[in-house]
Amino acid sequence: MSLLEVNNIHATVAGQTILKGLNLSIQPGEVHAIMGPNGSGKSTLANILAGRPGYEITAGDVQLNDESIVEWPPHERAHAGLFLAFQYPVEIPGVSNMEFLKASVDAHAYARDEQQVGAAAFIKKARQLAESLDLNPEFLKRGVNEGFSGGEKKRNEILQLLLLEPQLAVLDETDSGLDIDALQVVAEGVNRFRNANNAVVLVTHYQRLLDYIVPDFVHVLADGKIVQSGDKELALKLEEKGYAWLT
Amino acid sequence: MAYVAAQWAREPRAPDWVENGDARLRQMTQALNSKQHKERWKYSKVQPVLDLIAAPAAAPAYSPLPEGISEIIYPNTQNTAPLGPDWENAPEATACLFYQPCVHVLEVEGNIESPLLIQHHARSLPLVIRLKANASLDLQETMLQDDEQQVQTLWIELETGARLVHSRNIFSKGQHWQYLRVNVGRDASYALHNHSSGARLRRQDVHICCTQPGANAEICSASLVDKANHLDQQIVLEHSAPHTNSRQTFHAIGNSGARVTFNGRIHIHKDCGGTDATLANKNLSLGTGAVINTKPELEIYTDDVKCAHGATVGQLDDDHLFYCSSRGIPAEVARNLLSEAFLKTCIRGPLADDAHAELQSQFKAQDHA
Numbered sequence: 001m002s003l004l005e006v007n008n009i010h011a012t013v014a015g016q017t018i019l020k021g022l023n024l025s026i027q028p029g030e031v032h033a034i035m036g037p038n039g040s041g042k043s044t045l046a047n048i049l050a051g052r053p054g055y056e057i058t059a060g061d062v063q064l065n066d067e068s069i070v071e072w073p074p075h076e077r078a079h080a081g082l083f084l085a086f087q088y089p090v091e092i093p094g095v096s097n098m099e100f101l102k103a104s105v106d107a108h109a110y111a112r113d114e115q116q117v118g119a120a121a122f123i124k125k126a127r128q129l130a131e132s133l134d135l136n137p138e139f140l141k142r143g144v145n146e147g148f149s150g151g152e153k154k155r156n157e158i159l160q161l162l163l164l165e166p167q168l169a170v171l172d173e174t175d176s177g178l179d180i181d182a183l184q185v186v187a188e189g190v191n192r193f194r195n196a197n198n199a200v201v202l203v204t205h206y207q208r209l210l211d212y213i214v215p216d217f218v219h220v221l222a223d224g225k226i227v228q229s230g231d232k233e234l235a236l237k238l239e240e241k242g243y244a245w246l247t
Numbered sequence: 248m249a250y251v252a253a254q255w256a257r258e259p260r261a262p263d264w265v266e267n268g269d270a271r272l273r274q275m276t277q278a279l280n281s282k283q284h285k286e287r288w289k290y291s292k293v294q295p296v297l298d299l300i301a302a303p304a305a306a307p308a309y310s311p312l313p314e315g316i317s318e319i320i321y322p323n324t325q326n327t328a329p330l331g332p333d334w335e336n337a338p339e340a341t342a343c344l345f346y347q348p349c350v351h352v353l354e355v356e357g358n359i360e361s362p363l364l365i366q367h368h369a370r371s372l373p374l375v376i377r378l379k380a381n382a383s384l385d386l387q388e389t390m391l392q393d394d395e396q397q398v399q400t401l402w403i404e405l406e407t408g409a410r411l412v413h414s415r416n417i418f419s420k421g422q423h424w425q426y427l428r429v430n431v432g433r434d435a436s437y438a439l440h441n442h443s444s445g446a447r448l449r450r451q452d453v454h455i456c457c458t459q460p461g462a463n464a465e466i467c468s469a470s471l472v473d474k475a476n477h478l479d480q481q482i483v484l485e486h487s488a489p490h491t492n493s494r495q496t497f498h499a500i501g502n503s504g505a506r507v508t509f510n511g512r513i514h515i516h517k518d519c520g521g522t523d524a525t526l527a528n529k530n531l532s533l534g535t536g537a538v539i540n541t542k543p544e545l546e547i548y549t550d551d552v553k554c555a556h557g558a559t560v561g562q563l564d565d566d567h568l569f570y571c572s573s574r575g576i577p578a579e580v581a582r583n584l585l586s587e588a589f590l591k592t593c594i595r596g597p598l599a600d601d602a603h604a605e606l607q608s609q610f611k612a613q614d615h616a
Contacts, residue, residue, distance in 0.1 A: 050573050053565065078575035090570045094588025103584060104574035111575065143588075144570075160574065 445476030
C-alpha cells in the first residue's frame with residue numbers, strides 16, 4: 001500500500017492552471033525530492049497536498065493511505081498524518097508558540113481519541129526539542145514566529161514536525177534563506193524524523209540540501225508535470241546542467 | 248414634563264430631576280444640541296443614558312482604604328461641588344455631578360502599595376480621585392455583572408509627578424454608561440487598561456487632558472462585542488501643554504449582529520510644541536451582520552508635533568487560519584485562538600488574568616450558541 005498516491009492531478013490557482021497531469025507514488029520510508037525551475041508548480045503541489053484554500057483540484061485524485069483526501073479540510077489532512085513545512089511561515093502575534101504547539105498536539109490527540117499530554121510534560125518536551133534544534137527555548141514564549149529570523153522560522157517548522165510526528169512531511173523550500181549551519185541543523189532534524197513508517201517530500205531549488213538529506217528519488221517538475229525521475233545522481237546532473245535540457 | 252430641546256429628532260424626555268426653567272437644564276440642553284454632541288450621540292440613543300443619570304445612586308464599594316487615602320463626602324450643591332462644571336465638554340457627566348446628592352472624593356498621598364479596589368453596583372454616585380504631588384496608586388475597577396442598569400462617573404486629577412495605573416473590567420450585559428475624566432499634571436503619568444464586553448447598551452466616554460509639560464497618558468483597550476450587543480467608545484485626548492505624550496491602542500471584535508462604534512479624537516492646542524501622540528483603533532468583524540463604525544480624528548493647532556492615527560476594520564487573516572489548520576487545529580478553534588490573540592495584545596495590567604478568563608468564557612459560549 002502506498003502512503004501517498006497522486007493520480008493525474010490538474011490544479012488551478014486564481015483561475016490559472018498550474019498542475020497539468022501530475023503523478024507521484026510514495027511508499028513508507030522514502031524521501032522524494034521535487035526540483036524544477038521557477039513557476040513549474042512545486043509549491044502548488046505542496047499546497048494542494050495540504051489543502052490550502054484557493055488551490056483547486058480540477059481533475060485527478062490524491063490518496064493518503066488509500067483514502068482520497070481531496071475533499072478533506074486541511075486540519076483533517078493533518079490528523080491523517082500530513083504535514084506541510086511552509087516556505088514562508090507566518091507570524092501570529094498574540095498566540096504564543098507554546099500555546100500554538102499545545103493546541104496542535106491536543107487537536108491531534110482529540111482526533112485520535114487519545115489522552116492529551118499534560119502541560120508540564122509537554123513544555124519539557126517542547127523545550128528539549130527547541131534546544132536540540134539550536135532554537136532558544138525562551139522563544140517558545142513569544143508569538144508564533146514573531147521576531148524570528150528566517151532561519152529560526154525554519155527551525156520552528158522542524159520543531160513542529162518533530163512534535164507532531166506525521167506520516168508524510170512535505171517540506172516546501174525549507175532550505176531557502178538558510179545559512180550553511182542552519183541548513184545542517186534543519187537537515188539533522190529531518191533525518192531524525194525519518195523512519196521506516198514515514199516519508200518526506202522535499203521541495204527544493206538546490207542540490208545542496210540533498211547533501212544532507214539524501215533522497216531515494218529525485219523528480220523534476222516542469223510546466224505542471226513530472227518530466228524526469230531518477231535517484232540522487234539526477235540532482236547532481238541538474239546542478240551541473242540546469243533544467244534546459246529537460247524542457 | 249420638560250423637554251430637553253425641540254431640535255432633538257425624537258424630543259428626548261428630560262430626566263425627572265430636571266425642573267422646568269432650571270438654568271442648568273438650559274445649559275445641558277444647549278450643549279447636547281451642539282454639533283459636537285449630536286455627533287457624539289449619533290450611534291447611541293441619548294435618552295436611556297439621561298434616564299440612567301436621573302435614577303437614585305449609591306456609593307460604590309471600596310476595598311478598605313489603604314493608609315494614605317482619605318475619603319471626603321461633599322454635599323453636592325453648586326457651592327460645594329469639588330469640581331467646576333464642564334457643560335461644554337461633558338454635559339451628561341456635569342449633570343451627574345450637580346444633580347446627585349453628594350460626591351465622594353478620595354485624596355491620595357504618597358506611594359500606595361496596596362491596590363485600591365472599587366466595585367460598582369447599579370448606579371454609582373460621582374467619584375473624584377485626586378492624587379497629590381508624587382503620589383502613586385494602582386486603581387482597579389470592576390462591577391457586578393447582574394445589574395441591569397449601571398452608571399459611573401469618575402473624575403481623576405493627577406498633580407505634579409503623580410502616577411496612576413487604572414484597570415477596569417466591564418462585562419455586564421444590561422444598560423451601562425460610564426464617564427471618565429482625567430487631568431494629567433506636570434510630569435504625571437496615567438495608564439488605563441480597559442477590558443470590556445458589549446452590552447444591551449454600553450457607552451464609554453473618556454476624556455483625558457494632558458494639562459502640564461511632561462504629562463503622559465496611555466490607553467490600552469480590548470473589547471469583545473457579542474451577538475446583537477452594543478459598544479460605543481467616545482474618546483478625547485487633549486494636549487493643552489507642550490512636551491506631553493499619549494499612546495492609545497483600541498482593539499475590538501464585533502461578532503454577528505454586534506454594533507461597535509469608536510470615535511477617538513486627539514486634540515493638540517496652540518503652543519503645544521513637542522507633543523507626541525498616537526492613536527490606533529483595530530477592529531475585527533466576525534460572522535455576518537456586524538456593524539463597525541470607526542472615526543479616528545486629529546485636531547492640531549501647533550506645527551512642531553508628532554502625531555499619528557489610524558483605524559482598520561478587517562477579518563481574520565486567511566494565512567493565519569491556514570497555518571493553524573495545517574497543524575490540525577480545526578477552523579472554529581483556530582478562529583477563537585486568533586480572535587483571542589487579537590484582543591490579548593491589548594489586555595494588560597493587574598486585571599489581565601480575570602479579563603482573559605472572562606473573554607475566554609465568552610468565546611466558549613459562542614461555540615456552544
